[in-house]
Amino acid sequence: MAQNTQHQTALVGTWTSVPDAPAVQKPAHASEGLYRLQMNSDGTLTPLDVIKMKSPSWIVKSRDGRFAYTTNEENAGTVTALAIDAAGAVRVLNVVNSHGQQPTHATLSPDGRFLFVSNYSVAKGGAGVAVFPVHADGSLGDQVQSFAFDQGSGVVKTRQESGHAHATVFTPDGSYLYAADLGDDRLHAWRYDASQAQPLQPDPSREVRFAPGSGPRHMVFSRDGQHAWVILEMAGELATLKVSDNRLTLAGQVKLYGDRNSTEYKSGGGIILSPDGHYLIVSNRGADNQLLVFRIGADGRLGTPKRYAADGIEPRAFSFDDSGKYLYVANVFSNTITLFDFDPSNGELKARGPAASIATPTDIKFFN
Numbered sequence: 001m002a003q004n005t006q007h008q009t010a011l012v013g014t015w016t017s018v019p020d021a022p023a024v025q026k027p028a029h030a031s032e033g034l035y036r037l038q039m040n041s042d043g044t045l046t047p048l049d050v051i052k053m054k055s056p057s058w059i060v061k062s063r064d065g066r067f068a069y070t071t072n073e074e075n076a077g078t079v080t081a082l083a084i085d086a087a088g089a090v091r092v093l094n095v096v097n098s099h100g101q102q103p104t105h106a107t108l109s110p111d112g113r114f115l116f117v118s119n120y121s122v123a124k125g126g127a128g129v130a131v132f133p134v135h136a137d138g139s140l141g142d143q144v145q146s147f148a149f150d151q152g153s154g155v156v157k158t159r160q161e162s163g164h165a166h167a168t169v170f171t172p173d174g175s176y177l178y179a180a181d182l183g184d185d186r187l188h189a190w191r192y193d194a195s196q197a198q199p200l201q202p203d204p205s206r207e208v209r210f211a212p213g214s215g216p217r218h219m220v221f222s223r224d225g226q227h228a229w230v231i232l233e234m235a236g237e238l239a240t241l242k243v244s245d246n247r248l249t250l251a252g253q254v255k256l257y258g259d260r261n262s263t264e265y266k267s268g269g270g271i272i273l274s275p276d277g278h279y280l281i282v283s284n285r286g287a288d289n290q291l292l293v294f295r296i297g298a299d300g301r302l303g304t305p306k307r308y309a310a311d312g313i314e315p316r317a318f319s320f321d322d323s324g325k326y327l328y329v330a331n332v333f334s335n336t337i338t339l340f341d342f343d344p345s346n347g348e349l350k351a352r353g354p355a356a357s358i359a360t361p362t363d364i365k366f367f368n
Contacts, residue, residue, distance in 0.1 A: 008039040008321055009048075009088030012330070012337065012356070013056045013070060013363035023313050024333045027359035034059075034070060034082075035358050036090055039366070043326045043339050045356040051090050053080055057362040058317075060106045060115070065367050067093075067138035069115055071103035073362075079103060079117055079132065081140045084367050093139040099146055101126030105167040105218075108134070110174035113194050115140060118165035118179065125150070127163045129179050129188075131200060145198040147190075152183040155213035156234055159183065166233075167218045172225035176206065176246045180216040182233060185209065187216060187248065208248050210239065217268055223277035227251075227300035231282060236266025238282055238292075240300065254302060256284040256292060270317045275324035279347040283315040283329075291315065291329065291340075293347045308349045311338040317363040330361040337361055 014031035018024060033053040037045040056070035065084060072078040077098035083091045100119025107116045114131055121127035131145035149163025164183035170176070170192070177200060179188040189206035193199050208230075210216055215234035221243070222228070228248055230239040236257045241248040257265040267286030274281065280294040280302065289310045295303035312331025319328055320342065327340040327349060339355035342348075 007088075008366050008368045009084075010037045010039060010045055010321075010328070011035070011059055011068060011090070011365050011367065012037060012358050012361050013059050014358060015057060015073065015332070015360040015362055016053075016055045018360060019333070021333065025313065025335060027335045029359060031359040034090070036088070037356055038088075039321060043321070043341075043352065043355065045337065047356065047358075051082075051092065054078075056080065058103075058105050059363050059365045060108055061365050061367065062108060062112055062138070068365070068367070069106055069108070069140070071098065071106050071117060073102050073104055073120075075101050077101050077103040077119055077126075079106065079115070079140060081138055083138055088367055093137065096132060096140045096142065099130045099143050100128055105165075107168045107170065107177075109192065109194065109199070110170055111194050114199055116168045116177060118167055120164050120166060120182075121162075124162040127165050127183065129165050129168060131198070145200055147188070147200070147202070149181050149183065149188075153185045153212050155185070156215065159215065159234065160185075160213070166216070169219050169221065171243075171246050172221050172223070173246070176203070178219065178248070180219055180230065182215045182217055185212055185214050185216065187219070187230070206247055208241065208250065210250075211235065218271045220271055220273055220280070222296065222300060223273070227296075229271060229280060231268040231271045233268040234266060236268055236284060236286075238268070238271075238294075238302070240302065242300065251300070254294075254305075256282065257288060258307075260288070269315055272318060272320070274342070274344060274347065275320055276344055278344070281318065281327070283310060283318065285314050285316070289313055289315060289331075291318075291349065293349060295347055306347065306349075308340070308351065311351050311353065312336045319364045319366060321366045322368055328355060328364050330364050332360050332362055335359050335361070337364060
């Protein structure tokens with residue numbers, strides 16, 4: 001694990017319109033786009049500038065850190081390609097139509113040749129996964145493939161009238177792509193072949209179904225590829241899946257809300273692995289606003305979680321800096337990025353308070 005904390009730049013994604021929700025603390029000024037911050041030696045963040053754009057809600061970085069891509073989560077969805085120079089300065093390369101509404105997540109193929117965009121779409125008819133080629137200069141080409149998520153389970157009337165693509169993730173060997181469909185309570189599966197102009201081939205035999213009304217949101221695979229974990233947003237649960245030949249089998253579920261079994265406490269959010277892959281960090285939002293840290297056993301089983309207040313409202317996404325010493329949490333409704341010290345020996349978090357104040361932050365990623 002890298003230990004350098006110097007010369008790191010953070011990019012913070014945001015919503016540029018303020019949500020109309022009871023828990024929202026209205027900021028003094030609405031966000032103007034993608035914020036660039038300098039990381040200080042103590043882990044705090046100093047604002048540098050802003051790249052103005054509409055609702056860059058999710059950020060994905062290339063493996064070499066030279067490029068980044070943001071989903072611009074608007075009704076007329078777009079995706080922005082960015083170049084990051086050695087000093088951390090950001091330049092817009094191009095902007096493409098996401099071919100859907102409210103794109104909320106994107107994933108690069110492990111070989112860096114394609115970008116896969118999840119169009120969430122609150123309304124019917126705009127949800128699905130769109131595929132874009134990545135050019136040698138980091139810019140995006142026109143869409144080459146798309147998969148509509150039309151069908152919803154209909155269980156949660158305000159959330160599941162149609163499908164909702166929330167996130168995609170590759171298996172560790174890069175041969176399969178899975179997509180979490182919050183609206184239809186399932187994971188879609190495709191085989192990936194980079195030699196083809198349209199690289200995804202649907203494989204319905206590998207799809208995973210969850211209980212009606214669960215709402216799968218985000219997922220990660222273990223470092224060895226033997227297990228995967230899925231946040232079930234509306235169930236407020238974390239599902240463990242065993243992996244064999246890139247087939248996923250449900251192995252168990254853990255409640256994120258403890259003994260507070262009511263709807264307002266069920267709102268699963270982000271999920272990441274610790275840098276060494278020994279711990280799983282997830283968030284539960286709603287009335288809870290907590291981070292849960294699970295120790296991952298040798299057999300993939302999760303230990304009893306340690307719970308921490310997120311120090312903010314609506315902890316949507318979080319990220320470690322490149323040293324792995326610090327965890328940063330984007331609290332959308334309280335307009336803060338909160339900072340935690342992370343101890344890899346036991347998975348403990350120590351709250352440090354706000355690292356920066358930014359209107360409606362939705363994601364944070366680090367570059368150096």
